[in-house]
Amino acid sequence: MSVFAPDLLDGKRILITGGGTGLGRGVAGHLVEHGAQVHLWGRRAGVLQEAAAEASASRPGSVHFQSVDVRDGAGVDEAMGALWADHGPLTGVVNNAAANFIAPTESLSPRAFEAVTATVMKGSFHTTHAAGRRWIAEELPGSVLSMLTTWVWTGSAFVVPAAMAKAAVHSMTMSLAVEWAKYGIQLNALAPGPIPTDYAWEMLNPTDKSSVGATQAEQIPMGRMGTVEELANLTMFLLSDACRYLxxxxxxxxxxxxxxGPGTFAGLAALSPEDWTAIREKSKAATAATKSQRS
Known part of the structure; x- marks a missing residue:
């Protein structure tokens, strides 16, 4: 049973980037069930179509999708303009698009670093900027919610590009909250702990050694993982009009x-070179299997 009224988000039009998979896909259905019109962005149209059908099961026609690469600033602005023209102004944006994998930092290539940081940092800025400048021009309020991690405060070994990029979005959240407050635009972020989802979980938990990493329930005082439902509840509260002062x-x-802890991947320092070789092979297999299933 939901703790919120079913009409909590009536009249809200909310964009979720990275909405085809993982947490974005899971949260979308909860927003729909509480009255929102939802737009999903991602790079793979087929995956987005499946996610939209799943999220709109309770309210057909309530979910729309666009194939958008958030790393491309011009493409994001064009897609935002099309969304605005075809459906009307957004009321909220969820910056959820992300990329991440564990690896010794010395082994990273520039391309690997860019793949993670461009999606998280540039993608969040491009999407926030494209929506924000339209809200300001039209004198409309708005809400931006970014999905981060607790690494924005602690850093985390072996996921350095993601830790850096998410810290940048954390800074953007604080900076624009001050700059855009006079326009009625809120910016907040969530830093969820481990919440298992397909593929992303395999990339961050690719070893059977339970004593390392940051994805083990025994490392959490509550003794369990978080759930998509819990994340959705907090997301809905922040996207509603319940507390515009936050x-x-x-x-x-x-x-x-x-x-x-803190909950970082520092324990991975105990892994041997052979362990890392096995992890890379497992991650490659997971990536290949996912691409095959979605092709």
Whole structure:
């Protein structure tokens, strides 16, 4: 049973980037069930179509999708203009598009670094900027919610590009909260702890050694993983009109993991070169299998 009224988000039009898979796909259905019109962005049209059908099962026609690469600033602005023209102004944006994998930093190529940082940092800025300048021009309020991690406060070994990029979005959230407050635009962020989803979980938990990494329930004071439903509840509260006075905040939702740990991948320092070779092979296999299933 939902803790919110079914009409909590009536009249809201919300964009979720990276909405075809993982947490974005999971949250979308909850927004729809509470009255929102939802738009999903991602790079793979087939995956987006499946996600839209799934999320709109309770309210057919309530979910739309566009194939958009958030790393491309001009493409993002063009897609935002089309969304605005075809469906009307957004009321909220969820910056959820992300890329990540664990690896010793010395082994990273410039291309690997760019793949992660461009999606997280540039993608979040491009999407926020494209929506924000339209809200300002039309004198409309708006809300931006970015999905981050507790690494924005602690850093994290072995996921350095993601930690850097998410820290940048954390800074953007605080900076624009001040700059755009006078326009009625809120910017907040969530830093969820481990919430298992397909593919992303395999990339961040590719070893059977349970004593390392940041994805083990025994490392969380509450003794369990988080759920998509819990994340959706907090997301809906922040995208609703329940507390328009809240802005510039990144809220940790991790069962106490950061306070007890923190929850980073520092334990991976115990892995041997052979372990890392096995991890790379497993990650390649997971990526290939995912591409095959979606082709």
């Amino acid at each position: 802005t510039g905040q990144t809220i940790a939702m991790d069962g106490g993991q950061m306070l007890a």
